[in-house]
Each structure stands twice: as C-alpha cells, then as structure tokens.
Amino acid sequence: MPTEVCNATAPASPVTTPCAAPPILISLSAFGAAEVRRHGQHWFTQLSHAAGADGVEVRSELLQDAVTELPAIAQTVRAAGMRVVYSSAEPLWDASGALDLPALKRGIAAAHTLGAPRLKMAIGGFIASSQRTLTTLDDCLQIGKIELVIENDQTPAAGTLAALQDFFDTANDQGIFLGMTFDMGNWHWTGECPLQAASALAPQVRYVHCKGVQRQPQRWIAVPLADSSAPWRAVLRALPADVPWAIEYPLAGDNLLAVTRHEIDQLRHIATSMARRPHLPL
Amino acid sequence: MTDTLQSPAHILAEAGTEPIIRIEAVDKWYGKFQVLTGINLNVAPGERIVVCGPSGSGKSTLIRCINRLEVVQKGRIVVDGIDLTAGGKNVDSVRQEVGMVFQQFNLFPHLTILQNCILAPMRSRGLSKDEAEAIAMKYLKRVRIPEQANKYPSQLSGGQQQRVAIARALCMTPKIMLFDEPTSALDPEMVKEVLDTMIGLADDGMTMLCVTHEMGFARSVADRVIFMAEGKIIEQAPPEQFFSHPQNEKTRNFLGQILNQHAH
Numbered sequence: 001m002p003t004e005v006c007n008a009t010a011p012a013s014p015v016t017t018p019c020a021a022p023p024i025l026i027s028l029s030a031f032g033a034a035e036v037r038r039h040g041q042h043w044f045t046q047l048s049h050a051a052g053a054d055g056v057e058v059r060s061e062l063l064q065d066a067v068t069e070l071p072a073i074a075q076t077v078r079a080a081g082m083r084v085v086y087s088s089a090e091p092l093w094d095a096s097g098a099l100d101l102p103a104l105k106r107g108i109a110a111a112h113t114l115g116a117p118r119l120k121m122a123i124g125g126f127i128a129s130s131q132r133t134l135t136t137l138d139d140c141l142q143i144g145k146i147e148l149v150i151e152n153d154q155t156p157a158a159g160t161l162a163a164l165q166d167f168f169d170t171a172n173d174q175g176i177f178l179g180m181t182f183d184m185g186n187w188h189w190t191g192e193c194p195l196q197a198a199s200a201l202a203p204q205v206r207y208v209h210c211k212g213v214q215r216q217p218q219r220w221i222a223v224p225l226a227d228s229s230a231p232w233r234a235v236l237r238a239l240p241a242d243v244p245w246a247i248e249y250p251l252a253g254d255n256l257l258a259v260t261r262h263e264i265d266q267l268r269h270i271a272t273s274m275a276r277r278p279h280l281p282l
Numbered sequence: 283m284t285d286t287l288q289s290p291a292h293i294l295a296e297a298g299t300e301p302i303i304r305i306e307a308v309d310k311w312y313g314k315f316q317v318l319t320g321i322n323l324n325v326a327p328g329e330r331i332v333v334c335g336p337s338g339s340g341k342s343t344l345i346r347c348i349n350r351l352e353v354v355q356k357g358r359i360v361v362d363g364i365d366l367t368a369g370g371k372n373v374d375s376v377r378q379e380v381g382m383v384f385q386q387f388n389l390f391p392h393l394t395i396l397q398n399c400i401l402a403p404m405r406s407r408g409l410s411k412d413e414a415e416a417i418a419m420k421y422l423k424r425v426r427i428p429e430q431a432n433k434y435p436s437q438l439s440g441g442q443q444q445r446v447a448i449a450r451a452l453c454m455t456p457k458i459m460l461f462d463e464p465t466s467a468l469d470p471e472m473v474k475e476v477l478d479t480m481i482g483l484a485d486d487g488m489t490m491l492c493v494t495h496e497m498g499f500a501r502s503v504a505d506r507v508i509f510m511a512e513g514k515i516i517e518q519a520p521p522e523q524f525f526s527h528p529q530n531e532k533t534r535n536f537l538g539q540i541l542n543q544h545a546h
Binding site: 032033034035038039221250252254256 | 426427429430436439440441442467468469470471472
C-alpha cells in the first residue's frame, strides 16, 4: 500500500515544550552485511564513534566470532562512553507459538557481555496461546536486568500492525510493559501505513529505527530519510521525541567516515528542528 | 542454438578481422566430471561478452581457461595469436595481455594499494618503480580512488577493493579483461560503483568477457550474451534478442528465475 495516500493521522499530541534531541545510534547493519562481515563490527563501532555517533546497535547475524567480537566492542563503547543496543535475529516465539527460551537467554547473555542495557528482538510466531509464556519472559528480563524492545520486522507474523497491537495489548493486560523498537521503514514491506502504526503504537515506543524507503519494481529499498518517499517527518512527530534514533539505511561511499558523519548530522539537525517546533495535530 | 551476430564487433569479425580469442572444441574434466563440453567461441577485438548460467555450469572455468588458470584436456585456445594449449612460455606472454578480476578481489593484504598495483608491471614488464607508480596512479584515478593509494586493502570497502583490483589489472595494459563474478561479493549499494567502472572500460573499447548475473549490465553493455548450462554453451545472442526471445527452454527458465529473484 503506497503510504503517500495513507489516510491515517498522527495522534493529536498536545503542544509540548522543546526537549533535548534524541541520541543518534547506528545500527551496524547499515554498513552492509558483506562489508560488516569483511571488517567486523568492532571496526565499524570505531568508525561510528569517529563519525560522532552516540552509540551503536550490534547485530547478532553479523557476528563472525561472538566470543572475541563482543568483548572488544564492549571495551570500545565503554571507553568512548557510547550507548549500545544488542539486536538478536532470533525470534522470541517459534512457529508453533512456543517461547524460545534458549534464544532469549542467548540474547540476554550477549547483551550482558556487550554491556548493553537493551535487547532488541521480534515476536516471531506469537499467537493467542503464547500469552501464558509472557510471565516467563518477564521473569527472565527482570532477572537479567535487561530492557527488551520488540521490533516490527518485515514478516507478516511479526511485522503487521495487527500482530504488534495484539501482542502489546496482551502484554499490557497482564501488567507487563514491553517497549518497542519502531522501524519506520519496515511497515512498507508488510503493506502497513507507518503513520497509522505510529499513532497506534507510540506509547510503547522506546527506540526508533530511522529508515527511508523507495519503491523499485516489485520491491522496497531502504534509503536515507532525505531520499524517502514516505512521510517520515510526520511519523517522527507522532513518536516520543526523546527516545534514541538509530540509522538503519545504507551507509556507503568512498569516504565512509564523511558519509556517516553527514548522515548523523542530518538526523541531529532534523531532531533539533523538530524539538524546536511544537507538536501540532496533523 | 541462436548464433545471430549483429554487433559492430561481429561485423568487424565477418569483414575478416582475426578473433582475439579462439576457443575450438574444448573439453575439460575435473577427475571424471566433465565440466566443459565441446566449447567453441570466437571473440572479436573490442567485443563485450557476458557469460551467464546457473551455478556449476562451467562459466567461471571457461574464462579461467582463457589465461590458463585452468588447463584443458582437449581442444585449442588461441589468445592474441598465441596458442595457449601449447603451454610453456606462451602462458606468460598471454597472461601479460589478459587481465583478470575475481569475485574476492585477491589483493595482497600486506601491501598498500599502490604497491599492489606496481608489483606486476615491475616484475613482468620490467618497469622502474617511478614508471610503474605513474601508471598505477593513472589507473587509480581512472577508477576514482587515487586518494586511497597509500592505504591497505583492509581499510577499503569491498567496492573500493574491487575497483583497485580492476586498476591493478589495467596497470599491465592488457588487451583483454576477464571478470569472474566481480560484484557477487558486494553489498547492493556497492555494485553500481564497480559496474560503472566496467562500463567505462567497455566504452573505451576494451575486449571484455564477464561472468555475471547482473542482467542490467548485460543488457546495456554486452555485444553478446552467452548462456551456459552443464558445461555447454546453450545459447548466445545480442542482448536485445537474448532477453526478448530466448530460444532454449533452459535459458528461459534461468532468466525467469534470475529476473524474478532480482526483482524481489
């Protein structure tokens, strides 16, 4: 569904006082899977720091040797005072709706090694019968002292508005608050309206993946916000203003440091200009 | 098999220009497995050929035979008038005229970009360091990364390393360039920078054989597209004909799969 014709409106937020701009992180997948596997995530963490990023999101699927890479990244982010999020590519619930406890524990353990207070995962095959496992999930998070941020991915099971609303409603009904990683671009892959999603899910959002999109023949591609065909300003306005933003669109170029610095500056500029302007109903 | 040859290079060939590459009745085996069967192929000077086909079809093996990285057991390969199958010093002569770019770049990691580029011209062509460096800088400018000359490969992106690999091959001023899936190890964002470099070479008249699944490149650059399967040339035609009216069912199936795959 082309989002340009989406009928949804952002929530009618009250006029707010200007607030601090959000921290800008870089999801290390932004540098390209082949590139990250070639250089390693530690190398790109250092590059991100040099480019002025406030933090990085480390990706499980791009780790070549977690045993050596995670401690090295941990040391660098600690020394640099950077924020860090750990992203696990393993879904929380399997196709039958069972909580994948080993996957959750692997994610928590990796986040601990990394010194990351936040763990990002997708719900996978969460269904109605899965709700009884939410307490187990919450117990693990409490014991592990980890904040879980559920991401809308690009799958029908874990990336549609209905699936995410059902999930958060179920968790909230049980008194379990779980934050959300709101990926601005992924809604296009599942045919959803990002504005409608922002409107519905804003209270859960604790972390934003900034991703512009363009439609190519038969597929969507991720692009910088400035090149996006989606209403990204309206989406950002609809989300909490003070949660971290992460770049999750391709960063490439002969002078990668300069490209990365430019994109961070762009996001900071956007965030600053939005913070200066009151939130108005659309 | 479609064998309509209408490109300027083919017109030249028909007018009597000697092919720069002649492959005659080539068979090749890996042990008992026959990887190439009855390959016949003439390439005119300045011709741009794209070779495509499913994995294991023999396309990489075929182009590796052209600079004798692979030895054939039967048939004849003549490159720039030199019979490769005769072996001996012929191989060294041909390798000076045939540049090759690999999927994995194959740069020396312990040498700087400039050192990678001057090594072969100094050793094989006997150039002085100053001469070799001047040529290297010329080609690094050509691939738009002269500022990376003193860095090491590990400091460059995959796309940059592949452009260095192209510059390094050009430093030997080859008559023919062979590309073996030069973009398949790259992220999508880096494919264009490498293809643009190759398009520049093609525009300058370089004879090129390129194994690739980049069908957009084949469509816009190739004089002829060759489809291989099971070690044989199944079909070859100018791109407009190859893509619009593939004659063989295997070609149609392959194109259906690859174009669909690239669209998603």
